[in-house]
Amino acid sequence: MEFPAGYTIALTQEQINANWPALIEGATFEFTSLKRKGYNCVGFALGEEGKDLDMLVFSKHFDLLQFGLSNTPLDHSVNGYAKLFRALYNFEICDSYQLEEGIEKIALYENEDESGEKGFSHIALQLENGIWKSKLGSLEDIEHTELSALNGNFYGEPVLFMRRERGIYQRHFR
């Protein structure tokens, strides 16, 4: 994409080298937006733009029962998020990340912190042409050809894939 004159790209080459060594602009990824703060990759991938779902669903005010979840608090594991995506957005766990017609897929990444604790780190959304779309934290949004383009210390690697029919538009929070 063309950036407006005077715009400074927030995602620096230094960050790419340190966190996502497989990202190469023009080869494995393209920028698709300017820097946007205020919501995370989860809200972005699930169409809840403008909402930080983390801040919402992990707050004490979030009514788990309202969304058919048990009253057990959610955790930050990949399975915890998968449970949430199934209950709120009709996603089901699947084996493959390969493109299927009429099916929308998401890939959940898991990383390991310094203490060895594993947790959900990122979500990428598959577009109709098979390319993946990601919001890199508060940095720019990108489209990447392979899921492995985001592998590294920061996001770890994709460990779980989920699918639902394409075209389902479910937005719970405004």
Place this chain on the structure above:
Amino acid sequence: MQTLVQTKNELKKHIKNEEGCLDFSHRHVQGMTHVMAEGSIHSFRFSMESYEPKRRVRWYYADPPQRKLRNRKNTSYSIRDSILNLEQLKGSLPEKQFNYLANKWKRETAGYSTSYHITKHEAYLDIIGMGKVALPFILKDLQQEPDYWFVALKHIVKPKVDPIPNEHYGDLEKMTEDWLNWGRENNIL
């Protein structure tokens, strides 16, 4: 009005005068910062670039004893009683420390996708460790742009307050505005 003292003797004098007790202190010993708050001890690495290892710097806060206050009937304890405002802290060591840690935190967590990872960063925990002295700086930073300061605010502000209405959770701009309003109401901003 809370007093910021820099030496132990000044603190003792203050305690005698005010009948208070030591509630919160920072001690810099051998490159480590120890934070003591209400009997619990947390230690964390102090790695500010401008830190001079040979110089001993201490900041003491002589708060009224909260435990006693809680036991007294009809006693209200305002957060304002123990917080210095931006003007009083301008150019101080805590301000420099906060700026260093906040810049490091923002730079190193910009690509994180979850608030869980963002608020677990070492520099963020160090800012929480700074305690009440960091509060005016956090609110000032929120004035610039919404950011994930809510977890730090929740840990720092005592007695606990939650100025965010349920329906604002998840909306960073509204959550930020709620905290800024709280800061203005308490004359911290």
